[in-house]
Every structure is written in structure tokens, then in C-alpha cells.
Amino acid sequence: MANGVPPPGTADIFPEESRRWRKLESVAADVFARYGYGELRTPVFEYTEVFQRGLGGETEVVQKEMYTFEDRGGRSLTLRPEGTAGVMRALLNTDVLNGVEQRVYYCGPMFRGERPAAGRKRQFHQIGVENVGRVSPELDAECIAMLMHLLEEIGITGSVLKINSRGVMADREPAGELLRNYFAGHVADMCPDCKNRFERNLWRILDCKEAGCRQIVAGAPDYFSAYSAESQEYFNRVLASLDALGVKYQVDRQLVRGLDYYVHTVWEVTHDGLGGQNAIAGGGRYELFLPDQSKPVRGVGFAAGMERLMLVQDALKAAQVDPEEPPVFLVSLGTAARLENLKLAAKLRHSGRRVALEVEDKSMKAQMRSANRAGAVTVVIRGEDELARGVAVVKNMAGGEQQEIPLGELADKL
Numbered sequence: 157m158a159n160g161v162p163p164p165g166t167a168d169i170f171p172e173e174s175r176r177w178r179k180l181e182s183v184a185a186d187v188f189a190r191y192g193y194g195e196l197r198t199p200v201f202e203y204t205e206v207f208q209r210g211l212g213g214e215t216e217v218v219q220k221e222m223y224t225f226e227d228r229g230g231r232s233l234t235l236r237p238e239g240t241a242g243v244m245r246a247l248l249n250t251d252v253l254n255g256v257e258q259r260v261y262y263c264g265p266m267f268r269g270e271r272p273a274a275g276r277k278r279q280f281h282q283i284g285v286e287n288v289g290r291v292s293p294e295l296d297a298e299c300i301a302m303l304m305h306l307l308e309e310i311g312i313t314g315s316v317l318k319i320n321s322r323g324v325m326a327d328r329e330p331a332g333e334l335l336r337n338y339f340a341g342h343v344a345d346m347c348p349d350c351k352n353r354f355e356r357n358l359w360r361i362l363d364c365k366e367a368g369c370r371q372i373v374a375g376a377p378d379y380f381s382a383y384s385a386e387s388q389e390y391f392n393r394v395l396a397s398l399d400a401l402g403v404k405y406q407v408d409r410q411l412v413r414g415l416d417y418y419v420h421t422v423w424e425v426t427h428d429g430l431g432g433q434n435a436i437a438g439g440g441r442y443e444l445f446l447p448d449q450s451k452p453v454r455g456v457g458f459a460a461g462m463e464r465l466m467l468v469q470d471a472l473k474a475a476q477v478d479p480e481e482p483p484v485f486l487v488s489l490g491t492a493a494r495l496e497n498l499k500l501a502a503k504l505r506h507s508g509r510r511v512a513l514e515v516e517d518k519s520m521k522a523q524m525r526s527a528n529r530a531g532a533v534t535v536v537i538r539g540e541d542e543l544a545r546g547v548a549v550v551k552n553m554a555g556g557e558q559q560e561i562p563l564g565e566l567a568d569k570l
Contacts (some may be wrong), residue, residue, distance in 0.1 A: 163267075165278025176477045177281075180310060180462060181263055183476070184283045185239065186262045187306045191298070195287055196260035200267075204232040205447045206241050222270040235267035240417075243443050244453045251290040253451055261285040276401070276431045276433070281462040284439075288455035291482040293295040293390050294419040295338040296441055297397030299456050303425065303437055304403055305339045307345075310465065311474030314428065315436065318408040321391035322359075322440070331379035332358055362410045373410055380409060387420065394421050409504075417442040429471030436464045484570050485532035486513035487523045489539030496543060500536070503567060527553065534570060 162168055169177060185195065196516050204224050211218050223235040236242050252258050263283045270278070277391040282302025282533065285302065287295055307315055321330060335358055339346075343354050347366040354361065362373055380388070398405055405423075413422045422440035430436065446453065468477045486492035486501055494515070501511045512530045514523050520537075527535050537558075548566050550559035563567055 158247065163278075167277060167279075176466065176475060177462065179476050179478050180465065181283070182478075183309050184261070184263065184306055186304065187283060187309055189504070191302050193259040193261045194245055194289075196246060196262055197264070197459060198236075198239075198246050200264065200265060201233045201235050202242050202245060203447070204234040206245050207234055207237060209445055209447050211238070217268065221270045223267050223269055237268045238266055239264075239282055239459055240286060240442070240455075240457060241444065243284075243286050244288065244455070245446055247286075247288055247453065248446065248449070250452060252455075253449075255289055257287065257289040259285075259287050276461060277463065282459045283462060283465075284457060284459035286455050286457035288453060288457075290319070291441070291454050293393035293421070294397050294457050296394050297401060297403070299404050299458060299559070300398060300405075300421075300423055301401045303439070303458050303460070306460070307425070307437075307465075310469065310476060311472060312436075312465065312468050313474075314429075314471065315425050315427045315468075317403065317405045317423060317425050318411050319394070319405045320408055320416045321380065321383065321387065321394075322409040322412065323380075323387040324419050325443070327383040327387050334377045334382055335359070335361075335380050338365075338376055339372070345372060357416075359412045362412050364396070368542040378409070378554055390420055398523060413440055417444045419443050427468045427471075430464060430470040435458060436468055481510050482531045482533045482555065483510040483533045484514040485523075485527035485530055486511065487520065487527070487535055487537040488513065489537070491517070491519060492539045492540065493543055497536075497538060500566070504531055504570065507567060509570065536566070536570070 166479055184425055204222075207222060208218055212263050217237050221504055223373060225233055227233055243260060243262060249261070250256065250258055259283065264281065265279050266282050267279055270276070286297065300319070304315075304317065339354055339358070345368060346361070347364065347369055350361045350364050350366070350369050353364075361369065362376070364370065364373065390406060395405070395407075411422060411424055412418075413424070418440045420441040422438075424435050424438035426434040427435060437458055437460035439456070441454075441456040443452040444452050456568050468476070484504060486497040488497045494517070497513055498515075501513055504511045512527070512532065514526055518526075523536070526543070533553050535551045535553060537551060542548055542560075546563045547560045549558055550561050550566075550569070
């Protein structure tokens with residue numbers, strides 16, 4: 157440990173900032189509830205095979221970024237790099253494989269050993285939703301609309317929704333063949349990562365951010381035309397539903413998302429408030445195979461990085477924090493008064509009030525300084541005289557006015 161500094165890629169969230177986190181989580185929970193989603197909490201680590209099978213062994217997340225370790229029994233476990241696979245594992249305990257719809261959302265830390273970027277740490281936080289069990293273009297569109305609704309509720313304007321289709325697994329071979337034939341003539345000019353992707357994960361070349369690769373990708377053939385008529389019709393229905401919902405979008409054929417489980421609709425939301433790494437949320441429809449399951453779990457969902465959402469709020473000056481009620485500060489002059497104020501504090505706290513007080517023997521002046529630091533608007537002062545007469549002196553810190561109030565009426569007048 158070095159002078160209280162947390163490990164690279166992590167951060168401490170102190171009380172002043174955590175109030176803002178709670179507000180974001182609260183707004184998200186409220187929006188999701190309007191669409192029929194309930195919260196699901198899963199462990200922060202899973203059996204490694206949940207991610208290897210669920211995300212695909214050739215994805216960069218699985219290949220390069222997972223934090224994997226063995227437990228005492230020699231079992232391989234991994235800190236969750238994303239939320240979907242663990243949620244799907246949990247939902248196997250329901251009837252989703254039989255087409256019974258489940259609508260859930262999750263919120264919490266994720267872990268990836270990647271190069272830190274704007275709003276993306278090695279321990280980062282996501283809010284995500286999953287609609288599992290049914291397949292429908294209209295459900296895809298509703299899920300996207302819910303994401304855009306959330307952004308609106310947290311004050312994020314000016315974002316751009318990009319959308320594309322991955323088709324179904326049967327479309328990958330004819331569409332991939334078009335791309336492979338084209339990229340084969342340009343491999344020598346690609347970045348090292350894309351040279352590797354050409355052999356291992358061809359589709360990821362499409363979303364490479366290197367300038368040279370972007371130029372190559374710009375000339376790629378229209379692989380969407382190689383999809384089946386059914387896949388093309390599915391995507392067109394998604395777009396028609398978004399039009400009906402009043403959601404603006406841009407079709408982007410270079411958008412593929414990074415995980416192998418996506419089929420049909422994929423999307424990403426970007427915002428200039430983040431600079432170069434401008435994605436703030438993304439998702440899509442998926443078919444996900446889990447260990448010991450021969451039948452895929454089908455669903456649609458998205459995840460939004462909480463750190464990135466707050467960075468955009470900062471850029472827009474749209475940060476949201478619920479105002480915190482100022483505490484009542486109890487000033488005690490003497491040991492007897494301090495004991496009585498401890499009783500009063502307990503009574504007020506149980507009635508819902510925030511209360512602060514000094515528990516050590518300090519002067520009146522020192523206690524008033526403490527009241528100022530605590531942000532108190534009202535101070536209750538009691539000493540031997542007040543105890544003897546059954547009253548308390550209540551002082552307004554803003555105007556300086558003070559009055560004596562009988563102890564029996566005190567709780568109702570604070």
C-alpha cells in the first residue's frame with residue numbers, strides 16, 4: 157500500500173460523491189420500473205466457463221482482459237467483466253428457456269484488465285437491463301427507447317444512437333466471406349491488432365479506431381445484402397418501431413460490438429462530451445450459450461457505464477444530486493446535558509431527522525464551530541439551567557434568532 161492510494165484503475169468514492177451515484181441509480185431504477193423491469197443482483201465473480209462460453213473464447217475480453225483466479229478447491233473463477241453472462245446464468249433458474257419473458261436490471265462493479273480510458277477503469281460500474289425469453293423486433297426497439305428515456309431523465313442531451321444488424325449465425329458465413337475476400341487484399345496495411353483479428357475475429361476489424369484501418373473499412377462491401385431476407389426484414393421492423401417511438405438513430409454498418417453472442421440488432425450511444433472514447437452505452441440482441449446448456453438463452457439488453465454517464469453530465473453541467481437535509485446540532489454544556497442530548501438524538505433520529513452532536517467535553521465556542529462545519533441550520537443548546545427548567549434553547553444559525561422551547565414540544569418544533 158502506497159500512502160493510501162488505491163490500486164491502478166480503481167478509485168475511492170467518498171460520501172459527497174456517493175450521493176450522486178445513488179441519485180443516478182435511483183433514477184435508473186425508476187425508469188426501468190415503468191417498463192416492467194425488476195432488480196436482479198448476482199455475484200461479482202462466476203465460474204470462468206460462464207464467461208468463456210457465454211462471451212465467446214475468441215473475444216478480446218476473454219482473451220486479454222479478465223481477472224481470473226483459482227479458489228481453494230482449485231476451481232477457476234473470474235471477476236465479472238460484464239453483466240449479461242451472470243444474469244443469464246441466474247435466469248436459468250426460471251422458465252426463460254421455454255420462452256417465458258423475464259425483465260430484469262442490474263447495477264454494480266465490473267472488472268477488466270484493460271488500458272484505462274476516459275470513464276473506464278479496471279473496476280468500473282455499469283447499469284444494465286436484460287429482456288430474456290422472447291424474440292421480437294419490437295422488444296428490441298422498446299429496449300433502445302428505454303435507454304434513450306434514461307438518458308433524458310438524467311439530463312444527457314445531444315447523444316447519438318448508432319444501430320446495425322449482425323444478422324443471425326447462418327448469415328455470418330456468406331456475409332463474412334464478402335468481408336474476408338475484401339480484407340485479404342489489405343492485411344499488410346492493417347494495424348497489428350487487425351492483422352490478428354483477420355485470423356481470429358474478422359468482424360472486429362470493422363470497428364477498429366486506427367486511422368489506416370478506418371480507411372480500409374470505408375471501402376468494405378455491403379455485407380448486409382448477404383443476409384437472409386428474414387434477417388433484413390427483422391432489422392427493418394426494428395427501425396420502423398423506433399420511428400413509431402420517436403427515437404432518432406443512425407444506421408452504421410461498421411458497428412458490430414465486441415462480443416460473439418450478438419445477433420440481429422446491435423446499437424451504441426455516443427456523446428462528444430467524452431472526447432475520443434465517446435461511447436456511453438451499448439447493447440443488442442443475443443443468443444448466449446452457457447456451460448452444460450445445448451439450448452441458447454435469447455434476449456436483448458444494454459449496459460451503460462456509470463462513470464461515463466457522470467462525465468457527460470459534468471460536460472453538460474447536468475449533474476444531479478438530491479439535496480441533503482441539514483442536521484440538527486445538539487450542543488451540550490456539561491456531562492449531564494451530554495447524556496440527555498444522547499437520549500434526544502436517539503429520539504430525533506428514530507423519527508427521521510438527521511442529528512449531529514459532540515460526544516466529548518468541549519466548549520460552547522468549539523461546539524458551535526462543529527455545528528457550522530456540519531452545515532446545521534438549527535442548534536439545540538442545553539446546560540444545567542435548561543435541564544433544571546425542562547427547556548432547550550433553539551438557535552437559528554442563519555439569522556441568529558433563538559428561543560426557549562419546553563422539552564415536551566421540542567421534537568415537534570425542530
